Amino acid sequence: MRDYETVIRLFRKMGSFCLVSHMQPDGDSIGSLLALGEVLVKSGKRVRLFTPAAVPRKYAFLPGSENISAESGGWEEDAAAVVLDCSDLERTGYFKEMIARSAVVINIDHHVTNRRFGTVNLVDPQAAATGDIIFRLIKAMQLELTVSMAECLYVAISTDTGSFKFDNTTADTHRAAASLLESHALNPGMISQRIFDEYPLSYLLVLKKVLGTLELFGEKKIAAVTASRDMLEHCGAQVDELDGIINYTRNIEGVEIGIMFFIDRGGEVKIGFRSKNIDVSALAGRFGGGGHPRAAGCRLKGAYGSIKEQVIREALLAVVSPPDDLAGRRG
Amino acid sequence: MRDYETVIRLFRKMGSFCLVSHMQPDGDSIGSLLALGEVLVKSGKRVRLFTPAAVPRKYAFLPGSENISAESGGWEEDAAAVVLDCSDLERTGYFKEMIARSAVVINIDHHVTNRRFGTVNLVDPQAAATGDIIFRLIKAMQLELTVSMAECLYVAISTDTGSFKFDNTTADTHRAAASLLESHALNPGMISQRIFDEYPLSYLLVLKKVLGTLELFGEKKIAAVTASRDMLEHCGAQVDELDGIINYTRNIEGVEIGIMFFIDRGGEVKIGFRSKNIDVSALAGRFGGGGHPRAAGCRLKGAYGSIKEQVIREALLAVVSPPDDLAGRRG
Numbered sequence: 084m085r086d087y088e089t090v091i092r093l094f095r096k097m098g099s100f101c102l103v104s105h106m107q108p109d110g111d112s113i114g115s116l117l118a119l120g121e122v123l124v125k126s127g128k129r130v131r132l133f134t135p136a137a138v139p140r141k142y143a144f145l146p147g148s149e150n151i152s153a154e155s156g157g158w159e160e161d162a163a164a165v166v167l168d169c170s171d172l173e174r175t176g177y178f179k180e181m182i183a184r185s186a187v188v189i190n191i192d193h194h195v196t197n198r199r200f201g202t203v204n205l206v207d208p209q210a211a212a213t214g215d216i217i218f219r220l221i222k223a224m225q226l227e228l229t230v231s232m233a234e235c236l237y238v239a240i241s242t243d244t245g246s247f248k249f250d251n252t253t254a255d256t257h258r259a260a261a262s263l264l265e266s267h268a269l270n271p272g273m274i275s276q277r278i279f280d281e282y283p284l285s286y287l288l289v290l291k292k293v294l295g296t297l298e299l300f301g302e303k304k305i306a307a308v309t310a311s312r313d314m315l316e317h318c319g320a321q322v323d324e325l326d327g328i329i330n331y332t333r334n335i336e337g338v339e340i341g342i343m344f345f346i347d348r349g350g351e352v353k354i355g356f357r358s359k360n361i362d363v364s365a366l367a368g369r370f371g372g373g374g375h376p377r378a379a380g381c382r383l384k385g386a387y388g389s390i391k392e393q394v395i396r397e398a399l400l401a402v403v404s405p406p407d408d409l410a411g412r413r414g
Numbered sequence: 415m416r417d418y419e420t421v422i423r424l425f426r427k428m429g430s431f432c433l434v435s436h437m438q439p440d441g442d443s444i445g446s447l448l449a450l451g452e453v454l455v456k457s458g459k460r461v462r463l464f465t466p467a468a469v470p471r472k473y474a475f476l477p478g479s480e481n482i483s484a485e486s487g488g489w490e491e492d493a494a495a496v497v498l499d500c501s502d503l504e505r506t507g508y509f510k511e512m513i514a515r516s517a518v519v520i521n522i523d524h525h526v527t528n529r530r531f532g533t534v535n536l537v538d539p540q541a542a543a544t545g546d547i548i549f550r551l552i553k554a555m556q557l558e559l560t561v562s563m564a565e566c567l568y569v570a571i572s573t574d575t576g577s578f579k580f581d582n583t584t585a586d587t588h589r590a591a592a593s594l595l596e597s598h599a600l601n602p603g604m605i606s607q608r609i610f611d612e613y614p615l616s617y618l619l620v621l622k623k624v625l626g627t628l629e630l631f632g633e634k635k636i637a638a639v640t641a642s643r644d645m646l647e648h649c650g651a652q653v654d655e656l657d658g659i660i661n662y663t664r665n666i667e668g669v670e671i672g673i674m675f676f677i678d679r680g681g682e683v684k685i686g687f688r689s690k691n692i693d694v695s696a697l698a699g700r701f702g703g704g705g706h707p708r709a710a711g712c713r714l715k716g717a718y719g720s721i722k723e724q725v726i727r728e729a730l731l732a733v734v735s736p737p738d739d740l741a742g743r744r745g
Contacts, residue, residue: 241578245577245606246576246577246578246579247572247577247578247591247602248577248602248603248606248607248610248611249602249603249606250601250602250603250604252595252602252603253595254591254592254593254595254596255592257588257589257591257592257595258588258589258592260578260585260588261585261586261587261588261589261592262585264583264584264585264588265585270581271578271579271580271581271583272579272580272581272583273581275576275579275580276579276665276690279579280579280661280665281665281666281667282665282666282667283666283667284630284634284666284667284668287625287628287662287666288628290625291622291625291626291628294618294621294622294625295622295626297618297619297622299615303615330611331618334607334611334612334613335612335613335614335615335618336612336613336614336615337615359607
């Protein structure tokens, strides 16, 4: 709790704050930014909100999101910089230099890998989301939780836990959700529909095309799909609409490794790996990539056909044991 | 709480119980059956567990699921019948007659439409799941919550709320989940992966085929897909693997009504409707069907082509207003 108190003291002492979060904004970064922004405004402070990218359309319904700027022009040199949900300053993109010049940097995050780059660091890896830390700050400051704060923090926690499905979900996460729902009779159905279950038509067209490329290898322990820039253009889709489609391969019963090949421009092929039990970061590492044990990736230059052959060969080695039992298993 | 006390008194007084739940078993029916079964066994009672269908494979990991019988042979005439998660006795399928002959029928359910068919009725529509009621019973009985009870009840609550996404999710639901997770350090990631994110290969093959039939009507306010018995056979899929695929249509941004046509045997076409705001139960009603405002359905006999034309015409009337502004909007 000492870190909380230090941050609260700075919030009370200083008059002006620039809040910034990470690239590829998500529900936790946007929700935390808006909720803490409102807290400071309500405390009579001068506040500016930034992200190094536009707010994704699905979070535009959050109250106050129109006040978040992707332009660094409005940054105030004398303000305290509050960096939210960023494990390091690289994640703040083109705001990095402004933050580095700030006299006071308040680093609020829940990533275990946080580099403690702030003058003050409130890093709590037990929290399922940065929004959870903001919620605790509001309670510790004994401030009234407004309906807009509750909605933003519910979105933050819900998105970072995949609607309470991921392993970072704890009893405390559910208790925070209970308080947030209760405070202002939020509508979890409407919020979840917006953040989890709505997508542009182009997404469904891409999904259909990508699923059409499904291939199985190694006694159906490996499932792979292939996407490409051409496919995206044909469907009018953005590259981030491919996010999550790889999970369709890993989620098949019996499949141990799911793979997505993305044929990008300039002869580059990006490869994503997902697994149930196998350490795919080691597999990605064999191609110069990396990541987490269950979610990893790499990039290779060359012809798709031969890259695919190499990658599938290594994936087969990872799933089939003993390794000298491989012959004839492919198909 | 008086209903809870009455049920607890019966649990204490009687020696033998036959527990039964509904057709098309789900996480709530199986989870509630197993948790309450364990409670009664631990209280020294003679207990038998039944469902009018085999336990779906995805719930087979729940401890004790191998003790659930789909055979009515083991039913005991002198036992108290405990009916779980059934709004009426039709839902118990071929167990209905045995239950009707029982001297004591304990009806435990959370559906607002429950017909109160029991000699004792513990019906709580505020509960998000029947598992939530069992959880409260365990607390009221001051029994120890075992790890298997916690796991079964977590699955019950999680499935019936769509992992805390649906509008039946309340602060109390989250508090129950917090208690369950805390009691035995359950692993929400593993459980959620099993109940939400795993499917047979045949499902993905069917999904791919069904998405391939996507059509849009009425300025993209209506999205429809078509499945058939032939498709299922071709993919080696069961009819229940189509469940949920209709949501892919409704979830498209801008779509107001999602429709799935299922061309069954014997010249029958089943039609499912899903919506964001429009009352599709009224739409289904125009074809002799019914359901809920956001999820409804009907069955029609005849040729798919002309049925589809009629249904789309009525759906267009439902989404486009004023109704005389329809001409030329299709396509």
